[in-house]
Amino acid sequence: MIAVLTGDIVNSRKGETKNWLTALKNVLSHYGAEPKDWEIYRGDSFQLSVKPENAFIAAIHIKAEIKTTTSLDVRLGIGLGEETHKADKITESNGSAYQLSGEGFDLLKKQTLAFKLHNKELTQELNLMLALLLLTADRWSNTVAEVIKTVIEHPEKNQQEIAQILNKSQSNVSEALKRGGFEEIMNMNKFYQAKISVL
Template sequence: MSDKTSSSEKKIPQVAVITGDIVNSQNSEQGDDWLSALKKQLSYYGESPRDWQIYRGDSFQLIVYKAEDAFGVALRLKAVIKRYKELDVRMAIGVGDLEHHADQVLQSNGEAFVNSGRKFDSLKKQTLAVKTPWQDFDKAINLFIKLALLTIDDWSETSAEVVAASLEHPQATQKEIAALLAIPQSRVSERLSRAGYDAIRDVEEYYRAAIKERI
C-alpha cells in the first residue's frame, strides 16, 4: 500500500462495527439469563437502538466509536457469554467510515458496516475475525486471533467468569478480583493462566496500537 493511499485513508473518520450472534442459544438450558447479560454488556457502550440492537432473538450489532477499542469489547462479550454452559458468541469486527448514522443502528451504513457484515457472512467455524481497510493488517491480526481462539473457544464457565471480571476491572489486582468473585486468589491465578489471559491481552494491545497508527 502506498504512502499516498495510507495518508488518504487516515483522513476518513473510522469506527468499528461488531456483528454477532449467540451460538447454540436455541438449545440453551440457561433461560433468558444470557440475554439479560448480553443487554447489560452492550449497554456499557451506548444506547439502544441508536448504538446497538438485538434482532432475530440472538443476533446483535454494535457501533464502537473508538475503533481501537473494538477487540477488547469483543473479548468482554466473549467472556460474558461463555459464562453460560454450552453457549458461545460468534462475531465479526468491521472497521471503516460511518456514512449514515440512523436512529436505529440496523439502518445505519458505511464502510464499517459493510466490512463487518461481509466478514460475518464469511465466518464458518471461526468465532471471531476482523476486516479493515488495511489488508496487511487483516492478514496479521486474523492469524493472531485464529491462534488465540484455540484457547478462547475452550474457556470453561469459571475461566470465562474470571476473564470477564479481569477485563471489566483492568487495574484490579488478582486479590481484588478474588474478593469480587468470592473465590481464593489462587483460583483467579489458575483460571487466568488456563484461559491464556496474558497472551490474549498481548493480542488486544497489538490490535489497539496497530489501529491507532492507521486512523
C-alpha cells in the same frame, strides 16, 4: 473511523433464551445505549458500534460474558471503517464499517471471531493471531470466562480485589487467567491498538 461488531449466539436454540439474552444485554450496555449504539435483532443477532481501539477487547468481553452464564458461544465479525450515516438505531446506520463487519461475519465458518478492514494484509495478520488465540478462548470453562469478564470490567483492580469480588482465592483467579490465556489476550490487544492507531 469506527468499529462495528456484528454477531449472533451459536446454538441459541439449545440454551434458555432468558439466560443468554440477559447476559448479552448486560455486556452490550457497557459500550453504549440501545438502540443507538447496540441492538439485538432477529432473535439472536446483534450489532454494536465502538471506538476502534475498544473493538478487540469488547469482542473478548462479549465472548466471556456469554460463556460465563451459558454453555453457548458467540460469532462476531469486527469491521473497521467509516460511518457515513448515523441513525437513531444502529441497524439503520451505514458506512464501510457496517459493510465490512457484515462481510467479516459472513466469512465465519470454523472461526468464531474475525476482523475485516480495508487493509488486506492487516486483516490477514489479525485473523491469524485470532485463530491461535481462539484455540484457548473457544474452550473456556464458565469459571475461566467469569474471571476474564470480571477483570475486563474492573481493569483498575488487582488479582486480590478480583478474588474478593468473585469470592474466590487469589490463586484460583491467577490460575483461571493463565488457563484462559489472558496475558496473551492483553498482548494482542496492545498489538491491535498499535496497528490501528496508524491507519
